[in-house]
Amino acid sequence: MSVISVRDLIKTYEVGEVKVHALRGVTLSIEQGEFVAATGPSGSGKSTLMHILGCLDHPTSGQYFLDGRDVARLSRNELAEVRNRKIGFVFQGFNLLSRTSALDNVELPLLYTEKSLKTAERHKRAMEALKAVGLSERAHHHPNQLSGGQQQRVAIARALINQPSLILADEPTGNLDSRTSVEVMGIFQRLNMEHGITVLLITHEHDIAEYATRIVSFKDGRIRDDVQVTNRRDADTELASMPAIA
Amino acid sequence: MSPVMTTRIALKALARNKMRTALTMLGMIIGVSAVITLVGLGNGAQARIEAQIKAGGTNLVTINAGNFTAGGVRGGSGAAATLTIDDVEAIRKEVPNVQYITPGVNMRGQVIAGNQNWSTRVQGTDVDFPLIREWPIRYGSFFSTQDVNSAAKVAVLGKTVSEQLFGPEVDPTGQVIRVRNQPFKVIGVMGSKGQAGMGDDQDDTLFAPYTTVQKKLMGQQYIQSITLSAANADATSDVSNAVSVVMRTQHKLANGDPDDFTVRTQEDIAEIRTAALDTMTNLLAGIAGVSLIVGGIGIMNIMLVSVTERTREIGIRMAIGAKGWDVQLQFLVEAVVISLLGGGIGIALGFGMADLATRFWEFPTQVPPNAVAMAFGFSAATGIIFGFYPARKAAALDPIVALRYE
Ligand SMILES: Nc1ncnc2c1ncn2[C@@H]1O[C@H](COP(=O)(O)OP(=O)(O)O)[C@@H](O)[C@H]1O
Ligand SMILES: [Mg+2]
Numbered sequence: 001m002s003v004i005s006v007r008d009l010i011k012t013y014e015v016g017e018v019k020v021h022a023l024r025g026v027t028l029s030i031e032q033g034e035f036v037a038a039t040g041p042s043g044s045g046k047s048t049l050m051h052i053l054g055c056l057d058h059p060t061s062g063q064y065f066l067d068g069r070d071v072a073r074l075s076r077n078e079l080a081e082v083r084n085r086k087i088g089f090v091f092q093g094f095n096l097l098s099r100t101s102a103l104d105n106v107e108l109p110l111l112y113t114e115k116s117l118k119t120a121e122r123h124k125r126a127m128e129a130l131k132a133v134g135l136s137e138r139a140h141h142h143p144n145q146l147s148g149g150q151q152q153r154v155a156i157a158r159a160l161i162n163q164p165s166l167i168l169a170d171e172p173t174g175n176l177d178s179r180t181s182v183e184v185m186g187i188f189q190r191l192n193m194e195h196g197i198t199v200l201l202i203t204h205e206h207d208i209a210e211y212a213t214r215i216v217s218f219k220d221g222r223i224r225d226d227v228q229v230t231n232r233r234d235a236d237t238e239l240a241s242m243p244a245i246a
Numbered sequence: 247m248s249p250v251m252t253t254r255i256a257l258k259a260l261a262r263n264k265m266r267t268a269l270t271m272l273g274m275i276i277g278v279s280a281v282i283t284l285v286g287l288g289n290g291a292q293a294r295i296e297a298q299i300k301a302g303g304t305n306l307v308t309i310n311a312g313n314f315t316a317g318g319v320r321g322g323s324g325a326a327a328t329l330t331i332d333d334v335e336a337i338r339k340e341v342p343n344v345q346y347i348t349p350g351v352n353m354r355g356q357v358i359a360g361n362q363n364w365s366t367r368v369q370g371t372d373v374d375f376p377l378i379r380e381w382p383i384r385y386g387s388f389f390s391t392q393d394v395n396s397a398a399k400v401a402v403l404g405k406t407v408s409e410q411l412f413g414p415e416v417d418p419t420g421q422v423i424r425v426r427n428q429p430f431k432v433i434g435v436m437g438s439k440g441q442a443g444m445g446d447d448q449d450d451t452l453f454a455p456y457t458t459v460q461k462k463l464m465g466q467q468y469i470q471s472i473t474l475s476a477a478n479a480d481a482t483s484d485v486s487n488a489v490s491v492v493m494r495t496q497h498k499l500a501n502g503d504p505d506d507f508t509v510r511t512q513e514d515i516a517e518i519r520t521a522a523l524d525t526m527t528n529l530l531a532g533i534a535g536v537s538l539i540v541g542g543i544g545i546m547n548i549m550l551v552s553v554t555e556r557t558r559e560i561g562i563r564m565a566i567g568a569k570g571w572d573v574q575l576q577f578l579v580e581a582v583v584i585s586l587l588g589g590g591i592g593i594a595l596g597f598g599m600a601d602l603a604t605r606f607w608e609f610p611t612q613v614p615p616n617a618v619a620m621a622f623g624f625s626a627a628t629g630i631i632f633g634f635y636p637a638r639k640a641a642a643l644d645p646i647v648a649l650r651y652e
Binding site: 054056077080084089091111116158 | 251561564571572645
């Protein structure tokens with residue numbers, strides 16, 4: 001059974017009199033353990049699809065099955081629970097709480113989890129997540145005291161904290177320099193390969209897409225191409241051969 | 247999310263905007279402290295009046311000529327000439343549990359001793375008077391039954407009168423004074439009784455046999471009041487009821503006729519005096535209570551601003567799993583924390599102001615515990631009521647719309 005299965009997904013925004021067709025019929029299946037890169041030019045509907053897949057937005061029409069469950073039938077509260085437990089979302093603009101420490105930001109999803117953990121246990125898990133993205137020393141910094149790459153990693157740690165089975169990342173390397181980009185891709189590859197987490201990653205950079213196992217290309221709200229990656233890049237190997245930053 | 251976490255998050259959010267939180271609280275602080283102070287002052291004044299009146303003796307019953315409760319013309323005390331000494335005798339004979347009883351005839355008069363001259367209240371009574379009022383004698387003695395029967399021109403001075411005429415710490419017994427130009431022999435001086443309620447100096451009185459006052463000073467047969475003491479405090483209301491019955495028979499009133507006299511216990515008098523004050527206190531507290539509503543609207547206003555400002559935060563929380571209820575609770579708790587904190591500070595401030603009033607103006611204050619409980623409950627309710635709508639608005643946001651909000 002596919003983790004994600006969408007059929008004839010259409011999303012139309014109405015801006016005043018004008019209709020914007022963000023998605024014009026997308027059909028796509030993603031299996032457990034896949035690492036999929038969604039590429040395409042700006043405005044091709046990638047983020048729109050991502051928000052629908054992340055249970056944040058509803059399609060105008062079409063079907064979406066998540067782990068075999070029809071998402072359209074879920075209540076607001078059930079959707080909140082799915083977002084909390086099953087999906088780790090890494091937003092294009094990070095979407096961290098300002099004036100809140102990295103640690104507290106990472107902990108946040110745990111606060112909204114049904115079975116509540118003790119404070120000490122929450123801290124421990126948040127620290128582990130921060131360590132996994134290499135940011136333990138910055139735990140008590142606020143987002144405005146962190147660089148773009150560091151904020152991105154806080155956002156990733158937050159997405160990991162509740163041990164999701166699916167990670168959705170919207171242009172996670174969009175604002176990063178090339179070395180940091182490789183580091184972040186390394187995190188995703190490790191999550192995918194070592195923990196079997198399904199990853200769907202949006203990028204408009206073709207070289208970044210090659211860290212995935214499969215590339216789906218979008219154009220004008222439709223899928224134009226869907227190919228397996230033959231020569232997959234490996235972030236850890238590349239990092240080892242890169243010169244360390246002084 | 248657990249209530250503890252929700253509260254902690256709310257406190258953090260409020261701490262981030264200390265100035266705004268403080269200003270929002272101010273409305274609650276002013277409202278609550280005003281209510282507490284006013285209720286404290288009102289209750290204190292009431293308690294003082296009650297204590298003063300009851301100090302006169304809880305077993306006292308007073309009968310005045312005229313009816314003060316029936317509508318229509320209200321005469322001054324004793325204005326109607328309906329009480330006579332026969333009424334006193336009838337009560338003495340027919341009402342059980344009457345310990346002491348005295349008629350009362352009052353007038354004002356000029357008193358002269360040598361070249362000293364003083365205007366005072368002249369009170370005609372029977373020999374029971376000092377026993378009823380438990381009023382000790384300082385010098386000499388009170389007049390006797392014989393003095394009453396013979397309408398003797400003898401006078402017992404209140405402390406103030408004695409001091410005005412003869413100077414302090416002087417025993418004037420045996421001296422002759424002139425009351426309304428008639429010579430009276432001073433046979434005693436009362437001990438000090440002090441102020442009655444409403445600043446009336448009880449020691450500024452001259453006592454004489456009621457017969458003397460009736461015949462020699464006023465030239466009439468009527469009396470203005472009857473004062474009696476019941477055998478004990480518990481018997482007071484029975485005595486007062488029995489007195490009414492006897493008086494109606496005595497005055498030959500038919501069924502349905504209104505009383506032409508008024509019977510009151512000290513308790514009744516205390517109640518009458520404090521009732522007016524009570525109304526005043528409630529009115530003022532009510533007006534102060536309105537400021538609580540204004541405070542509540544202030545909270546609502548700020549919470550609405552806060553929800554709009556933090557739309558993105560709400561979106562982020564929802565995107566990572568917060569349910570509508572979690573968000574609603576968060577904002578509701580913020581509102582309640584503001585109002586409760588404001589209420590708490592207001593209560594403390596109210597106590598402080600009441601205390602200052604006591605200390606600097608010697609005005610007695612008494613804040614009843616239920617007023618504190620009510621102020622606290624009112625604060626919480628204000629927070630919940632005025633925080634509800636903004637919190638609902640926050641909870642109803644669509645996650646994706648909230649996330650996109652700039
Ligand atoms: N909330 C919105 N209201 C109206 N139009 C929107 C909205 N969000 C996206 N769009 C439009 O939908 C199209 C697809 O946008 P998006 O999914 O963000 O593209 P991408 O992420 O691939 O750059 C664009 O033309 C964009 O302008
Ligand atoms: Mg996008």
